[in-house]
Amino acid sequence: MGTHKAVVTTGIGDYDVLKYIDVPTPELRPGSVLIEVKSMGVNNTDINTRIGWYDQGEGEDDEEDKKGWNGKSSPFPLVQGTDAAGIIVQVGEGIEKYYIGKTVLIQSCTDNGWFGTDFDGGFQEKVVVPFSHCWTVNNTLTMEELGAIPCSYGTAESMLIRARITPGMQIMVPGASGGVAGAVIDLCARARNVNVVAIVGEGKKALLEEAYQGLPVTVREGRFGGEKWSKIVEEFKGCVDVVVDNVGGGGVMDILSCLKRGGSYVTSGAIAGAKVEIDMRTIYLNDLSILGSTKWADDCFPNLQRFINDSKIKPLITKVFKLQDIAEAQKAFLDKGAKVGKFVLTP
Known part of the structure; x- marks a missing residue:
């Protein structure tokens, strides 16, 4: 051939x-x-x-x-x-x-x-x-x-399925300028009308706000360890239903503190560092769920096909x-x- x-x-x-x-x-x-x-x-x-x-x-x-x-x-x-x-x-x-x-x-x-x-x-x-x-x-x-x-949206959709995202929830997405994180935002805010808190690094806030104008997306700018980061954590402490995090690294404990009692943390990557320290008390005293996601859910691509054909994602x-x-x-x-x-x- x-x-x-x-x-x-x-x-x-x-x-x-x-x-x-x-x-x-x-x-x-x-x-x-x-x-x-x-x-x-x-x-x-x-x-x-x-x-x-x-x-x-x-x-x-x-x-x-x-x-x-x-x-x-x-x-x-x-x-x-x-x-x-x-x-x-x-x-x-x-x-x-x-x-x-x-x-x-x-x-x-x-x-x-x-x-x-x-x-x-x-x-x-x-x-x-x-x-x-x-x-x-x-x-x-x-x-x-x-x-x-395919890869970013499939990974994102499978995480959302695992975390059982439903209307009325508030989702937090660290590292929100990346491919998978952007897919999470699109699949939540545009396809499902779910509220999203998107955290981005310095200089990216205006870009993301323009990209998702008119959608239920709140953008905050800050990196782990900085003053802006601390303010974000304080603002959303105990307010988030699900964190979808592919960043990992040193900010994981801060991000976990933003979850409501019974909330879920789901991840399929760790671009800022794979090995992190976690205080187990934060997990069990707040009834948190920690979810990993690599193999995709059966509904993942049928959902994406429907969203694409219905012009629900971009x-x-x-x-x-x-x-x-x-x-x-x-x-x-x-x-x-x-x-x-x-x-x-x-x-």
Whole structure:
């Protein structure tokens, strides 16, 4: 079936392990489809897998054999990319030709593992995947916006399902300028009309207020350890039903203090630090629930498909890069300057 361009990650390492090369286009299998990829989001999980961040050992493992999120070694060389949106251009045996030309999102988390982590993903011009991993969409979002959805919004939606978000709740989102946090805000404030307290770093308050103008989003600016942070914690102490936190780090105890009795703290990441100290008394004396979320809920992607087709969500896009410039895109992604929203790649 010829070849196409892809970014292949050759192993654990810095940006030099990312190779933009020609790869064979896989043959179709029964029940699968060939997708021409139009856009792919940039996510923490792609970087974390590349640098071996998920390994929980004490350094005894060889640098080239760091374990992935599931405790197994990542199958390098690997086409990463947990996000992909595109057009079905060919269908395998058992799939109706009706679907040729349809716009689809590829589900990032499946029963077989993570797209772009456990098997080849979206950082390529074409990809063959089981049709059961594809979700057709039909709305006014751009391809770049669609490519920003699968991983961030899937992760966010699954956390919201686990935390049993309902109308009338107040949700707190630290690190609110990031991709997953932005998806949480969108899925709460726009799709569900749930009140959100969004905490952002210095210089980002006005950007976020403009982005969510007219929605039930209260924005506060401050970083852990600063005077503004202390004021935020004091303002919302004991007022929040659910905290959705992918930041972690030193601010966790402060964030827990903002929960009401019986509240929930749900997390699927720890970009500011994975190892934190927690006073267990805060948890049990306040009847708090601590929830982790990696494997997605069954309702996750059906919900997202419905929200997309009903125009209930709209991702924020910071900048679009070409696929061959992936190293530049990941560096920009890791720069925590005055920006909000997602970075996206296009072929």
